[in-house]
Amino acid sequence: MFHCELTSWSVLLSTICSYRFWYRHLVVILSLSVTCPLYGVDSLGVGWRGGGIDKWNRALAEHRFIALNQDSIWTWNVQPKSNLxxxxxxxxxxxxxxxxxxxxxxxxxxxxxxxxxxxxxxxxxxxxxxxxxxxxxxxxxxxxxxxxxxxxxxxxxxxxxxxxxxxxxxxxxxxxxxxxxxxxxxxxxxxxxxxxxxxxxxxxxxxxxxxxxxxxxxxxxxxxxxxxxxxxxxxxxxDGTLPTGEFVSVPFLSTEGPRPLWGRVRYDGGDIQDLPVTMQTRSGPDREPLHYFRFTGIGADKEQVSAAGWTTLDSVEQGPIIRNPAWSPWETVTDGLVRSPDAVPYIQFRLFIHEPGISIKRLIIEYLNPPIAERLEAEVAPLLVDAGRETFFTVSLRTRIRRLRTDGSILPHGDTGFQAIQIETAARVDAVEKVLIDDREVDFLADFPSRDKTLIRLRNTVLQDGTFIQVVLRATVFRDATHFDVQALDQRRVDGKLIAVQQSAYAEDVDPLSLGGDLIVRVRDEQGQLPLLDQVRASAGVVTPNGDGVNDALVISYVLLKLTRSATAYFDIYDLSGRRIRHFEGRPTASGRRTQIWDGVSDSGQLVMPGFYVWRLRLKTDTGSVERQGIVGVVK
Incomplete structure (x- = not known):
């Protein structure tokens, strides 16, 4: 077990930026051609005989573009220009x-x-x-x-x-x-x-x-x-690359306590950010992160069924699959730390493996019980700003802290409260103007331990359930969908040593005077609205589809923003007379970065003649459509 002794808040400031240490560990096992000792702690595991699920195939909920057996998951090693x-x-x-x-x-x-x-x-x-x-x-x-x-x-x-x-x-x-x-x-x-x-x-x-x-x-x-x-x-x-592999686990239970404070992710003693993978987690109170529904046949009526029962239904009976509202959405592990909500006993993870030749055997998710608070809820306002312009933001935080039973007696393993607030964001924070607790301005000390972190130390520990805290910042947002991660920080003594812990807040509407209830700030376009289609870029103005591997195809990349449901993207190529020569079937797509590729071939399967062509990208949504177009030259 790895601890860090702390004797003052100054030590905490220098430590909390780069480390987050925990007492109990949920081990989901995962290793990468490196042999390091695991810490001797209580744990659950996959592919590890110390407890939990001992086989990767038993821990599997779903997977795509990876191989697996009982001992590991992996992507195949492949070299450019190699015959498969x-x-x-x-x-x-x-x-x-x-x-x-x-x-x-x-x-x-x-x-x-x-x-x-x-x-x-x-x-x-x-x-x-x-x-x-x-x-x-x-x-x-x-x-x-x-x-x-x-x-x-x-x-x-x-x-x-x-x-x-x-x-x-x-x-x-x-x-x-x-x-x-x-x-x-x-x-x-x-x-x-x-x-x-x-x-x-x-x-x-x-x-x-x-x-x-x-x-x-x-x-x-x-x-x-x-x-x-x-x-x-x-x-x-x-070509030496692979599509991104994905592994989704079944939910895991933290056996050392029902209200864990999730912590650092490690692989065989190292940090997860050292691996060429993206890891995401979500947490909840039960074993069902998804709810499955069956159409009853009476209009649009539907009833909830088990996941196993849903798979046995005829296609006409299979209803929607939706996220259990009691479970959090997927959150990406950043700086080696789980960002999913705490104080719920189940956690699920998924891994995206981005490179060939990666063999994964061990993963450790650390946790500490009890949490800082049963639940922390936060929002930021305003949610729509001008890029590059300094703005006054108000970060609001509401606590739900359990320390007492209903009869007033002290609850064993009750919440510990917190002494500081940290706001982690890609926005540039210039100053903390003031801090209010239950609408009264209080003393505080602000620090900026790193470029993306703002730490606000409070005079007194926050222990009261329902405490309402507001932090007023001057900050500048430079890119769309900038996230404000609001965290409570505390120190606690474990096995005679002082350690630093932190807990992130859910996004909720906690301030009745502001609109939104979110922690993601969006950027206006030229008309004052957020665009649906953004960052549309062509790989080249001229393509040479001659098979030499250089500019053989036109690649149009773009980003879809603020889609509330799937939209349909269409991509077409026209000659200068307006005749469509290549049509790509519309396909449902969701928010995120996307690409369309044209290899210089017409719908008939023949290379087009040298010349100039028009590409058109069209996005169709429930509220209308938006499109972009451009010119590309073809040279043989």
């Missing part, structure tokens, strides 16, 4: 063909010669007499064993004199990314890479194409002529 084929079998990949009934895909044994890296062996459908359902024109599906970002595919037969002319002439090869749950592979829509017909056949033994990177898990090959053919290799080349 020889590793398919090791990743659990297979070759599939339609079953004899045609309804489902079935495993085709001994078909790994399609990708084994040996140009002297070949796949010939005529050699599979034991698989009568395999015809020369049967669709053949290759599962890569994981989803990768690829930008090049190459295929060829054996190139000796006897076999060189057996290459497919009329065929298509297409790709898709990872399957959604319960979807049939045979029913998925694939994206084309090669497309040759008998009227316009392939005439080369070696066929190769480079293209803008795309996420690929499955490859489909369909030969269109009933003539003998073979392929020695289908080579699939990675």
């Amino acid at each position: 084929g020889p590793g398919i079998d090791g990743r659990g990949g297979v070759v599939l063909i339609p079953s004899s009934s045609g309804g489902k895909a079935t495993f085709l044994p001994d078909a790994g010669v399609l990708y084994d890296g040996d140009p002297n062996t070949a796949f010939d459908p005529d050699d599979f007499a034991e698989a009568p359902e395999l015809k020369r024109t049967s669709p053949i599906y290759i599962d890569l064993g994981a989803t990768f970002r690829i930008n090049r595919i190459r295929l060829f037969p054996r190139l000796d004199g006897e076999h060189k002319e057996l290459f497919p002439r009329a065929f298509s090869l297409a790709t898709i990314d990872e399957l959604e749950e319960d979807l049939n592979l045979l029913e998925r829509t694939f994206t084309r890479v090669f497309d040759f017909y008998p009227s316009n056949p392939n005439r080369q033994p070696v066929v190769e194409k480079r293209f803008a990177s795309r996420d690929v898990r499955y490859i489909r090959l369909v030969v269109r002529e009933d003539r003998r053919w073979e392929l020695a290799e289908i080579e699939v080349y990675s």
Whole structure:
């Protein structure tokens, strides 16, 4: 157990900025090619025999773009320009063909010669007499064993004199990314890479194409002529990156007390920010962070059902899945600290793994019981400001502190209260003008221990339930959606040593004289309103889709703001006469950073002629639509 002795508030100031130490630990286990000792404390775990869930697969709620077994989760290691084929079998990949009934895909044994890296062996459908359902024109599906970002595919037969002319002439090869749950592979829509017909056949033994990177898990090959053919290799080349992997855990219970104060996140003794992952947590009072509903069939009426029961319903009966209002939303772990609300016994985490070759085994979430307060609620006002202009902000904080029973006796392990308030924000705070407690101005001492932290020390410890505190700041906001994290700080003695603790507040409407009830400040646009569509940027003014890996595609990046529900984004390319030459199907999307990619190909699958083209991005919402457009040149 790691503690820090503190003898004064000056020591606390220098310590609280970089450390947050805790007594009990919820261990969810997680390690990264580093061997460090775990602290000897009470804990729960995944993949660890000290208690809790001992296997990662048992701790799983859902996952995407990662591999896992009982001991760990990981992303596959991949290098730029590497052929993924020889590793398919090791990743659990297979070759599939339609079953004899045609309804489902079935495993085709001994078909790994399609990708084994040996140009002297070949796949010939005529050699599979034991698989009568395999015809020369049967669709053949290759599962890569994981989803990768690829930008090049190459295929060829054996190139000796006897076999060189057996290459497919009329065929298509297409790709898709990872399957959604319960979807049939045979029913998925694939994206084309090669497309040759008998009227316009392939005439080369070696066929190769480079293209803008795309996420690929499955490859489909369909030969269109009933003539003998073979392929020695289908080579699939990675660009060296992977789609972001995601692991979502089941909720965990803090067994050392029902009202924990969540703390620092570590992996095998190190801090989580040292890993190339993003971690988020949410907390709540029970095991159900989500509520599942069933349509009863009477109008729009619905009833709540269990998660297991919801999965067994017919699609017409499956109602919405919504967040349990008693659970907090997802909060990102920053500076190695859990930002989810305290004083509730369950916590759930999710990990986003951003790099290939990451193996994760151990994670530790520290906690201390009891909390500073049962609940802290805060808001900031105003919520809409001009960027770059100094503004007077009022941060309001209301406490819910449990120290006594209803009969007036002292509650064991009651809340400890706090002696200071810290406001952590990307806004530039120039001064703390005043502090009010229950509408009376009080003495305080303000400090700025780091660029993004403002610490307000109070004369007396706040111990009263329902205390209403207001801090008036002069600050400047420079970017939209700037968050104000309002924290209560305290010192307490554990095992004879003084440690520093902190607890963040929920966003709630606590000041009846202000509008909003939020801790996120937005920035006005030129018309005084917050834009829906912002930071629209084109990767280049000219693209050269020649397969050399440089400016092969136009990438439009943009940010969607303040969407209250999914909107539909449309992306189209037009020539200068106004004729649409490429249409991308509208897709539901939510707030956040998004991209659209055009690879210089028309809807017919052909490269467009050199010249200038117009791209148009349109966002359609319930309240109307907004669009942006620009010009891009195409040069071969």
